[in-house]
Structure formats: C-alpha cells, structure tokens
Amino acid sequence: MNLLPNSTLSKSYLHKEIYEKIKQDIISGKLREQTRLASIRKHAEFLAVSTTPVEMAYRQLIAEGFIESRPRSGFFVVKLSDMYRNLDMTQVVQGPDSSLPTLQAQKPEYIYDFHMSKIDFTYFPVQEWKRLLNQVFNPESVDILFYGDPQGEPGLRKEITNYLYQFRGVNCKTDNIVIGAEQHLLIHILGQILKDHSDCLAVENPAYPLVYNTFQTTGYQIYPMPMDAGGLDPTALKASHARIVSISPSHQFPVGTVMPVSRRLELLEWAKEVDGFIIEDDYGGEFRYQDKPVPSLQGLLPNDNVIYLGGFSQVLAPDICIHYMVLPDKLVPLYHQYRRKVMMEGSSSRIHQNTLELFMKNGSFERHIRRMRNVYRKKNRELLTAIQQHFNNKAIVIGASAGLHVILQIHSHWSEEDLTAIARKEGIRVSPATGFYLDETPGQKQFIVGFGGIKLNCINEGIGLLHHIWTPMLQ
Incomplete structure (x- = not known):
C-alpha cells in the first residue's frame, strides 16, 4: 500500500489528507476489494503522527462506504460501484490553503477541436x-x-x-x-x-x-x-x-x-x-x-x-x-x-x-471586433481551403460566409453518430447537425465544424485527418 510520505502532511489537515489519499487509491484501483489496511497504530507509526488523525480518517472512510471494520480482523476495502471507477483521479487541483486533491470527472481531450461555440481568446485585451x-x-x-x-x-x-x-x-x-x-x-x-x-x-x-x-x-x-x-x-x-x-x-x-x-x-x-x-x-x-x-x-x-x-x-x-x-x-x-x-x-x-x-x-x-473579424476571416478561409483540398467533391460546404462555423455535408450510409464517434476516437471534435432539426432531417449527413477556437495552424491538419478516417465511409 502506498502511504502518504511524512513530508506531505499538513498539520491542519492530517486526517483529511490521510482520508483523501486512501480514497484515491481505492477509486483508482491501487487498493483492491478485500485488501486489508494497516492497523491504525501501524499506519500512525509509519507516518510519524498520533493515532487520532488516522482513526478519524478511517471513520470517515467507513461512513462513506469505502472500507469496513471487521471485529478482530481489521479494516478491509469494500467493493465500489462502477460510478466511482469512471472518475479520473489523476488530476489534482491544489487550492491556495490546502493540498487536498479534488475529484474531477474525466473529460475527452481533442487534438483538433472544431467545437461550434468556442472562440479565440488569444487576442482578448x-x-x-x-x-x-x-x-x-x-x-x-x-x-x-x-x-x-x-x-x-x-x-x-x-x-x-x-x-x-x-x-x-x-x-x-x-x-x-x-x-x-x-x-x-x-x-x-x-x-x-x-x-x-x-x-x-x-x-x-x-x-x-x-x-x-x-x-x-x-x-x-x-x-x-x-x-x-x-x-x-x-x-x-x-x-x-x-x-x-x-x-x-x-x-x-x-x-x-x-x-x-x-x-x-x-x-x-x-x-x-x-x-x-x-x-x-x-x-x-x-x-x-x-x-x-x-x-x-x-x-x-x-x-x-x-x-x-x-x-x-x-x-x-x-x-x-x-x-x-x-x-x-x-x-x-x-x-x-x-x-x-x-x-x-x-x-x-x-x-x-x-x-x-x-x-x-x-x-x-x-477595435476588438475589427481585430477578431480579421482573425476569424483567416480561419474561415483556411477551413474552406482545407475542405476543398482534402474532401474535394466528396463534401459540400454550407453557410460559409459568416459566423464561427460551417456545415460540412457528405454522402455516407453511416449514421452521424457513428461518424462523430469515429472522429472522436482520433481526437477530432465535430458535431452532427441532426439534433437541431425539430422533425424531418436531411437525407445527407451534415456536421457542424466550428473554427473559432481552434488554432489556425491546426485546421488543415485536422480536416486532413478527418477526411482520412472517413474515406472508407464516404460515397
């Protein structure tokens, strides 16, 4: 078991740090179901602290259902629901007055993020x-x-x-x-x-x-x-x-x-x-x-x-x-x-x-609007050029004259959801347009490709990769 090193303990938060560390190890799988924890006394001796903060941490873990106390046997890790297994414990947020880790839900990361609503903050004054x-x-x-x-x-x-x-x-x-x-x-x-x-x-x-x-x-x-x-x-x-x-x-x-x-x-x-x-x-x-x-x-x-x-x-x-x-x-x-x-x-x-x-x-x-209009104009042209270069006659661009996105229309027997998922696996974010229709949807597949938040030099690479992975599904 990986115990907290003595150098990391804060006097104000001893029991909280011990509790958080053990909970993190349980959720991440380092401490598996039925694993026997060190006794309160041994744990305290290892950390060179009194038994009080360790006992308080164990009580909190018992109360929240992470461990259980078995008479004459000790403390054991209990089985967790899948909800906890889906949490990402690798990211730790440090506050100004505490070194306590904070759980963060795992979020997908995109190398080429063509999000329809993101904007470029690089030029924010x-x-x-x-x-x-x-x-x-x-x-x-x-x-x-x-x-x-x-x-x-x-x-x-x-x-x-x-x-x-x-x-x-x-x-x-x-x-x-x-x-x-x-x-x-x-x-x-x-x-x-x-x-x-x-x-x-x-x-x-x-x-x-x-x-x-x-x-x-x-x-x-x-x-x-x-x-x-x-x-x-x-x-x-x-x-x-x-x-x-x-x-x-x-x-x-x-x-x-x-x-x-x-x-x-x-x-x-x-x-x-x-x-x-x-x-x-x-x-x-x-x-x-x-x-x-x-x-x-x-x-x-x-x-x-x-x-x-x-x-x-x-x-x-x-x-x-x-x-x-x-x-x-x-x-x-x-x-x-x-x-x-x-x-x-x-x-x-x-x-x-x-x-x-x-x-x-x-x-x-x-002045800011003028500047951003020029920035987005360059991105808009780069996106249109990239789509023409890579998709050629395999795609139609709709609504390219204004705003921060275009519609990319393609012919494919694959569903928009499947094509979106395939793009996501390769680190590309595009959004299906189907969800914005109130009743009948167009027969062809349409995707919203935003260019506001993505870097200019990533646009051509991202569209090239998107075409590459979609090519087997295009008609």
Missing part, C-alpha cells in the same frame, strides 16, 4: 480589461456590490444603443434595452410578457433550441417552419396562424442562410398584418467575411413589432455574462409590470457591466 476593471472596482466604489438597475446599468445600455445603431442598424432608445446574465433568462421573461398575446411560437427548422425550448417550458405550442434558400418560408408562416415567430436572419443557425431584404420586408409586413412579433436573434451578425455585415431586420422600417436579441458571448467572452434584448415600445410597460410582480433584481454583474461600458466608450470594443 486582458491588460486593458484589467485596467478598466480596477478603475470600476476600487475601495471608494464598494456600493457597486449591491443590486443595480434590474433593467441593466444605464451607462451600458446607452453604449449598447450607440453600438447597435452604428454597427447593426438597430433603432432604439436606452429604455428599450433589457440586460441579463443569460439569454435563457431574457427569453423566459419574453415568454411571460407575451403570454396574453399568443400561446404559440413559429420557429425555423432547423434552429438553435434555446428559444423554442424556453418558450415551450413556459407553455407555448411550437410550430416548426420549413426553410428555403431565402430562409423561413412566409407562406407556411401565414398558414400556421402563429403571431410570434423566432428567426436568425443575419446568419441562420445552423445552416448559415442570410435572409434577403425582400424576405425580411415580407415578414415585417406579416407582423404588421397580424399584429404579431418577430424575435430576431442576431447570431453571428458581427462576423461576416465575404461582404459587409448585413444590417438588422429591426432597423429596416419604422416598426414596433421586432424584438432584437444580442449579447457579448461570441464577440468578447461568454464568462462576462452580458446579454440583452431590445423591446418594442409597446412591450416595455409589460416588462416593468412583470419585473415588479416577481420582484426581479439585476442578474448581470454590475462590475462587468460598468467595465464593459468603459471598454465600449473608449473605443476598445470596436
């Missing part, structure tokens, strides 16, 4: 953000730790208003903007304040499930709408009798369709005729590589029927936890009525909000 953070959070401003405006900090809402008008063509006032830590929370609020207006939601098919699943849990009926080359089909929408529709016109998820102006105007006319609402999720609107960014649907015409959703997860960092929605004037009073009813406080950190306000006000945010 850490020093600038820290400088502004220190400016916001100082001993004289400790009141910032209390709740702020539940609608979002006024200064940040003003900066978002200016940014949206200048870069996305959104027309709104600061009073129209509601800030939240999670998009899910904002959509949930939206579902609550629209309940009296309609009990059903029309959505693109395929679509990102966050919007429609949140509405569904709020009690809405979901109507999947077919797509064509221009996006959601207006004819099907009119036939559905829905009065609320969710779309992503700037870069449809996951297909990547950019909705033409004629289709956008048709949907705006529909909303006016039925007194309905369009939820515009501006996914990937900032990152367009072949032409200039497409202006938002919300700003096309003077209209009071479009709800605009946006956030800073893709353009800055997810952990900042700042999302927002732009409400039409007619919905603002309903939002405040609901907010007061549930006594809702602000969900997004005031510290991050104020830091982001300064970051936007001094021009750093605009």
Whole structure:
C-alpha cells in the first residue's frame, strides 16, 4: 500500500489528507476489494503522527462506504460501484490553503477541436480589461456590490444603443434595452410578457433550441417552419396562424442562410398584418467575411413589432455574462409590470457591466471586433481551403460566409453518430447537425465544424485527418 510520505502532511489537515489519499487509491484501483489496511497504530507509526488523525480518517472512510471494520480482523476495502471507477483521479487541483486533491470527472481531450461555440481568446485585451476593471472596482466604489438597475446599468445600455445603431442598424432608445446574465433568462421573461398575446411560437427548422425550448417550458405550442434558400418560408408562416415567430436572419443557425431584404420586408409586413412579433436573434451578425455585415431586420422600417436579441458571448467572452434584448415600445410597460410582480433584481454583474461600458466608450470594443473579424476571416478561409483540398467533391460546404462555423455535408450510409464517434476516437471534435432539426432531417449527413477556437495552424491538419478516417465511409 502506498502511504502518504511524512513530508506531505499538513498539520491542519492530517486526517483529511490521510482520508483523501486512501480514497484515491481505492477509486483508482491501487487498493483492491478485500485488501486489508494497516492497523491504525501501524499506519500512525509509519507516518510519524498520533493515532487520532488516522482513526478519524478511517471513520470517515467507513461512513462513506469505502472500507469496513471487521471485529478482530481489521479494516478491509469494500467493493465500489462502477460510478466511482469512471472518475479520473489523476488530476489534482491544489487550492491556495490546502493540498487536498479534488475529484474531477474525466473529460475527452481533442487534438483538433472544431467545437461550434468556442472562440479565440488569444487576442482578448486582458491588460486593458484589467485596467478598466480596477478603475470600476476600487475601495471608494464598494456600493457597486449591491443590486443595480434590474433593467441593466444605464451607462451600458446607452453604449449598447450607440453600438447597435452604428454597427447593426438597430433603432432604439436606452429604455428599450433589457440586460441579463443569460439569454435563457431574457427569453423566459419574453415568454411571460407575451403570454396574453399568443400561446404559440413559429420557429425555423432547423434552429438553435434555446428559444423554442424556453418558450415551450413556459407553455407555448411550437410550430416548426420549413426553410428555403431565402430562409423561413412566409407562406407556411401565414398558414400556421402563429403571431410570434423566432428567426436568425443575419446568419441562420445552423445552416448559415442570410435572409434577403425582400424576405425580411415580407415578414415585417406579416407582423404588421397580424399584429404579431418577430424575435430576431442576431447570431453571428458581427462576423461576416465575404461582404459587409448585413444590417438588422429591426432597423429596416419604422416598426414596433421586432424584438432584437444580442449579447457579448461570441464577440468578447461568454464568462462576462452580458446579454440583452431590445423591446418594442409597446412591450416595455409589460416588462416593468412583470419585473415588479416577481420582484426581479439585476442578474448581470454590475462590475462587468460598468467595465464593459468603459471598454465600449473608449473605443476598445470596436477595435476588438475589427481585430477578431480579421482573425476569424483567416480561419474561415483556411477551413474552406482545407475542405476543398482534402474532401474535394466528396463534401459540400454550407453557410460559409459568416459566423464561427460551417456545415460540412457528405454522402455516407453511416449514421452521424457513428461518424462523430469515429472522429472522436482520433481526437477530432465535430458535431452532427441532426439534433437541431425539430422533425424531418436531411437525407445527407451534415456536421457542424466550428473554427473559432481552434488554432489556425491546426485546421488543415485536422480536416486532413478527418477526411482520412472517413474515406472508407464516404460515397
């Protein structure tokens, strides 16, 4: 048995360290079932400690079912469930005040990670953000730790208003903007304040499930709408009798369709005729590589029927936890009525909000977006070149003009799940697109290949290996 060496023991945590070490050895299999442990006295003598911490450790192990005490025989390791066998004990996290190991669930490692949502943090302006953070959070401003405006900090809402008008063509006032830590929370609020207006939601098919699943849990009926080359089909929408529709016109998820102006105007006319609402999720609107960014649907015409959703997860960092929605004037009073009813406080950190306000006000945010647009443009071109080079006519790329992923469509009798698993075994992460369809799925196999988080020099290697391992399954 591998006992703890004397040099590693901390006086404050003797029994915890002994307990953790023995538990680690049991879970990892070093101490097998029915193995007899050293007696308390012998264990204490070996570690040059008193018997008290060893006895306390043994008691804890008995209480948790790792060992058992047999009269006149000693202490023995008991059989564990398979759940413990699946835990990875090789990684140890050291805290600042303790050397105690922490269990971590085993996670797959990918050499070529084409995750659809990851972004490149290499160029995040850490020093600038820290400088502004220190400016916001100082001993004289400790009141910032209390709740702020539940609608979002006024200064940040003003900066978002200016940014949206200048870069996305959104027309709104600061009073129209509601800030939240999670998009899910904002959509949930939206579902609550629209309940009296309609009990059903029309959505693109395929679509990102966050919007429609949140509405569904709020009690809405979901109507999947077919797509064509221009996006959601207006004819099907009119036939559905829905009065609320969710779309992503700037870069449809996951297909990547950019909705033409004629289709956008048709949907705006529909909303006016039925007194309905369009939820515009501006996914990937900032990152367009072949032409200039497409202006938002919300700003096309003077209209009071479009709800605009946006956030800073893709353009800055997810952990900042700042999302927002732009409400039409007619919905603002309903939002405040609901907010007061549930006594809702602000969900997004005031510290991050104020830091982001300064970051936007001094021009750093605009510079960061320009920089990242160039970074992602290079990765986008590298990915398209690699797919053409390796797959040639064995694959079709869909939705390559914007966003942080493309759809790779191939012909194969193998299922998307099997092909994904084969890629995973070789250290490649791609995601099947099937899960984003609400009913019928396309006959061909489609995979979401993200390029935001992977290093530029790994893209060609990863696509080359993916083609190599998939070649026997391609038609």
